[in-house]
Amino acid sequence: MNKPSTPTILILALAAAGLSYGGYLLGARAGAAGAHASPAPAPKTAAPKAAPSSGDKIDPATGRRVLYWHDPMNPGQRFDKPGKSPFMDMELVPVFADENASASTSAGAAATGDAGNDDGAGLRISPALRQNLGIRYATVRHAEVRDTLSLVGTTQFNDSTTAVVQSRVTGYIEHLHARAPMQAVRRGQPIATLFVPEWLAPQEEYLELRRSGNEALADAARQRMRVLSIPDALVAEAERSGKAQRGYTLTAPVSGIVTELGARESAMASPGMTIAKISAIDKIWLLAEVPESLVPGVSTGMTVHASFAGMPQRSYTGRVRELLPSVNPASRTVQARLELDNRDGALVPGMLMQVRLEGASAAHRLLVPTEAIITSGKHAVVLVADEQHGIRPVAVTPGREYGDDTEIISGLEAGQQVVASGQFLIDSEANLRAILPKFGDSAPAKGGVQ
Incomplete structure (x- = not known):
C-alpha cells in the first residue's frame, strides 16, 4: 500500500482548518441575529395586585388600606373616618387590613392549639422590661371591710337644743x-x-x-x-x-x-x-351632701368621724341623726344630718369638714387596688398576669371603693395576679383591642414584649 505524500497531508490539513473557520463564522452571525431579535414574554407566575376599589380607605402616611378607626380606650366603637375621639381628647387610631388578617390567623392558631408557647396569654413581658416599666403586681383577695363613705359637710346650730x-x-x-x-x-x-x-x-x-x-x-x-x-x-x-x-x-x-x-x-x-334665742353648742349639727346613688348605704345611727383643715389632727365623733327627705336638683345630693360632740366648743357654724361614715357591720368583699382598674367611661378592664409572664385584659364589674381598694363584683377570682402599676404603658403598646393578633405573629425582641 502506498503512503500519502507530504503535500497531500498539508492540503487535507488546510481544508479541515478552513471548514472549522467557516463554521465559526456562521455561528457568530447567528448569535448576533438572535441578540437583536425581541425576547419572548416570560410566563406569569402571579396575578397583579388589584387596584383598590372606590370604597377603600388608604392611609396617606403608610399607604396601607384602613378598615376603620377606633379609640384604643374604647375599641368596641368603630368610625369610618379619622378625627378626635368623642370619648377622650385623643386622635382615633386606624386599624389596617393587614392587621385584621393577622388577627384572623392568630385567632385560628389559638383555636386549633397552634399558638406555640403562648398558653392563651395576651402578651408576654420579660422580667427585664417589667423592671424598666415599673410594673407591679397585686393579688386579688377577700377582705373583711366596713361600708365607708367620704363626704363633705357644713356645720350648723343644733336647732333641737x-x-x-x-x-x-x-x-x-x-x-x-x-x-x-x-x-x-x-x-x-x-x-x-x-x-x-x-x-x-x-x-x-x-x-x-x-x-x-x-x-x-x-x-x-x-x-x-x-x-x-x-x-x-x-x-x-x-x-x-x-x-x-x-x-x-x-x-x-x-x-x-x-x-x-x-x-x-x-x-x-x-x-x-x-x-x-340661744343655741347650745355642746352638740352641733353637720349637714353632709350624699350623692343620691349612695343614699342606700347611709342609715341612721351610723358612726361618723369628721375633721377640718384648721385642726387636721383632731377628729370629732358622732352619728347619723337622719336623712332629710329632699334632693338638691342642681347637685343631685341628699343631705344627711349628723350630730357631733362639741363639748370643747371648738366647732362653730359654717365650718367645712371632711366626713367619713362607717357601717355598723363588716362584710367580706373581693378587692383589688383601685389603680389596677382601667376605666373608659362605660367599661372597666384589669390586666391579669399568669405564671409565664403572660398578661391579658379581663373585663370586670367594679363596686364600691374602700380606701385604696375597690370591690370587684364579677370578672376576677381570689388569688389571681393583676397589674397594679404600669398598665397604661402596656395599654399604649397593646391598645387592649387585639393583643394576640398584634404580638403573636411577630418575633419577639430579646428582653421585650412578646
Whole structure:
C-alpha cells in the first residue's frame, strides 16, 4: 500500500482548518441575529395586585388600606373616618387590613392549639422590661371591710337644743345684757332686766299682811302673785329685803350662742314676746351632701368621724341623726344630718369638714387596688398576669371603693395576679383591642414584649 505524500497531508490539513473557520463564522452571525431579535414574554407566575376599589380607605402616611378607626380606650366603637375621639381628647387610631388578617390567623392558631408557647396569654413581658416599666403586681383577695363613705359637710346650730327667752308679762326692758347676736353666754347669765309696774302693788300688799301677822291673808296674797306670774325668786327677795322689787332679770337657760335678739332697751315687752334665742353648742349639727346613688348605704345611727383643715389632727365623733327627705336638683345630693360632740366648743357654724361614715357591720368583699382598674367611661378592664409572664385584659364589674381598694363584683377570682402599676404603658403598646393578633405573629425582641 502506498503512503500519502507530504503535500497531500498539508492540503487535507488546510481544508479541515478552513471548514472549522467557516463554521465559526456562521455561528457568530447567528448569535448576533438572535441578540437583536425581541425576547419572548416570560410566563406569569402571579396575578397583579388589584387596584383598590372606590370604597377603600388608604392611609396617606403608610399607604396601607384602613378598615376603620377606633379609640384604643374604647375599641368596641368603630368610625369610618379619622378625627378626635368623642370619648377622650385623643386622635382615633386606624386599624389596617393587614392587621385584621393577622388577627384572623392568630385567632385560628389559638383555636386549633397552634399558638406555640403562648398558653392563651395576651402578651408576654420579660422580667427585664417589667423592671424598666415599673410594673407591679397585686393579688386579688377577700377582705373583711366596713361600708365607708367620704363626704363633705357644713356645720350648723343644733336647732333641737335652742332655748327661747320670753316675757310672760307686760313691762319695759330696763337693761339688755346681751347686746348683739352671736354673743356667747353661759347658763344663768343675765339676758335682760324687766320693769313690771303691775307687780309692785301685789308685793306691797303681801309684805304688809306678813308684817300684820295675818298668815291666812298673807298666803292668799302669795297665791295671787303666782297667778300674776311673779317669780318665786322675786318674792323671796322681797321677803328678805322687806321691799317690793321693781325689776326682774331674765337669765340664759342654757350655755351657747345668742342667735337672735328680739328686743332693745326701753322697748315695751308683752306676754309671749321673744327677747332672745340661744343655741347650745355642746352638740352641733353637720349637714353632709350624699350623692343620691349612695343614699342606700347611709342609715341612721351610723358612726361618723369628721375633721377640718384648721385642726387636721383632731377628729370629732358622732352619728347619723337622719336623712332629710329632699334632693338638691342642681347637685343631685341628699343631705344627711349628723350630730357631733362639741363639748370643747371648738366647732362653730359654717365650718367645712371632711366626713367619713362607717357601717355598723363588716362584710367580706373581693378587692383589688383601685389603680389596677382601667376605666373608659362605660367599661372597666384589669390586666391579669399568669405564671409565664403572660398578661391579658379581663373585663370586670367594679363596686364600691374602700380606701385604696375597690370591690370587684364579677370578672376576677381570689388569688389571681393583676397589674397594679404600669398598665397604661402596656395599654399604649397593646391598645387592649387585639393583643394576640398584634404580638403573636411577630418575633419577639430579646428582653421585650412578646
